[in-house]
Amino acid sequence: MRIDEILKHKRTLSFEVFPPKKGGEGKEKLLATIDELAGLRPDFISVTYGAGGSNSKNTVEIADYIQNSAHVNALAHITGGPSSPETVDGLARTLKERGIENVLCLRGDKPVGYEAEYCKYFAHATDLAEYLTPYHFTLGAACYPEGHVECASLYADLINMKKKEECGATFFITQLFYDNTYYYRLVNEARRIGIVSPIIPGIMPLVNPKNIRRIKEMCGSAIPLNFRNMIEIYAEHPAVMEEIGLNYAVYQIIDLIAMGAPGVHLYVMNNANTARAVCSRLEKVFDELF
Ligand code: FAD
Numbered sequence: 001m002r003i004d005e006i007l008k009h010k011r012t013l014s015f016e017v018f019p020p021k022k023g024g025e026g027k028e029k030l031l032a033t034i035d036e037l038a039g040l041r042p043d044f045i046s047v048t049y050g051a052g053g054s055n056s057k058n059t060v061e062i063a064d065y066i067q068n069s070a071h072v073n074a075l076a077h078i079t080g081g082p083s084s085p086e087t088v089d090g091l092a093r094t095l096k097e098r099g100i101e102n103v104l105c106l107r108g109d110k111p112v113g114y115e116a117e118y119c120k121y122f123a124h125a126t127d128l129a130e131y132l133t134p135y136h137f138t139l140g141a142a143c144y145p146e147g148h149v150e151c152a153s154l155y156a157d158l159i160n161m162k163k164k165e166e167c168g169a170t171f172f173i174t175q176l177f178y179d180n181t182y183y184y185r186l187v188n189e190a191r192r193i194g195i196v197s198p199i200i201p202g203i204m205p206l207v208n209p210k211n212i213r214r215i216k217e218m219c220g221s222a223i224p225l226n227f228r229n230m231i232e233i234y235a236e237h238p239a240v241m242e243e244i245g246l247n248y249a250v251y252q253i254i255d256l257i258a259m260g261a262p263g264v265h266l267y268v269m270n271n272a273n274t275a276r277a278v279c280s281r282l283e284k285v286f287d288e289l290f
Pocket residue numbers: 047048049050051052077078079105106107108109110123124125126127141142143148149150151152156157158160161163173174175176202
């Protein structure tokens with residue numbers, strides 16, 4: 001089913017997984033994880049696409065499994081940066097053949113030193129979205145509550161977000177964030193400049209203190225001081241840290257739903273336990289409000 005159609009009728013719960021680098025055991029493990037995630041009754045599961053484009057086959061295979069074996073709507077990510085039109089055509093045709101209707105259009109993170117070659121055919125997600133128009137997918141795109149790291153200003157980033165909608169995106173998923181006020185600001189500003197599509201907040205339960213620095217470096221997401229303090233104090237107590245991270249995510253989600261968010265997208269890092277822990281803490285919220 002088309003995600004934009006689902007969003008017209010209800011809030012969505014979704015999970016994101018990434019294909020294993022190598023096949024074999026990693027793949028089997030991921031398929032088992034997808035089965036577990038399917039048991040939590042998400043509206044869709046998204047599967048990432050490597051910025052280098054090398055695992056595009058894996059993305060399609062995993063999306064196929066989500067759609068046709070786990071029987072959950074699949075959202076296949078495609079990054080235009082490393083892709084040629086031929087690659088995109090091949091991917092689009094295969095996704096169509098497998099009955100996959102939803103694609104998240106992305107550019108991908110430019111590898112340092114290869115910027116020019118990287119975006120040879122699709123400079124931005126907007127170019128990819130336009131190129132995919134004849135395939136009639138439901139297209140989603142990424143957006144950034146704290147601004148994209150390369151963008152000169154938040155306003156310029158918002159204008160580019162609007163271009164994504166004009167090029168065919170009918171829903172957005174945000175970069176992960178830990179301070180909901182950035183999400184509320186993004187939604188307010190987006191509506192003010194005429195963006196009408198649902199903006200699904202992306203939440204990543206921070207259950208491992210080692211990820212703090214990575215998060216700041218990779219996505220520029222700020223971690224509020226009180227949360228950061230808790231993480232630092234309990235960094236040597238993994239079980240306590242896990243509780244803190246899960247409860248913080250739960251708090252964020254309840255606040256987002258109370259403020260009218262159209263759903264929640266959980267970056268679960270292929271960890272079904274994290275997804276299950278969040279879902280069990282929020283069982284009534286998901287049962288009654290989604
Ligand atoms: P763009 O939309 O091209 O934006 C990149 C920069 O260009 C921004 O600063 C933007 O303001 C600007 N810009 C956008 N459009 C235009 C335009 N038309 N003209 C001029 N400037 C413009 N990466 C992966 O490699 N694989 C994944 O599967 C993946 N999944 C993701 C899922 C989500 C929900 C999110 C939020 C991110 C994901 N990423 C993924 C990371 C993403 O690829 C990076 O954040 C990348 O740096 C930007 O991708 P984008 O699609 O937002 O690019």
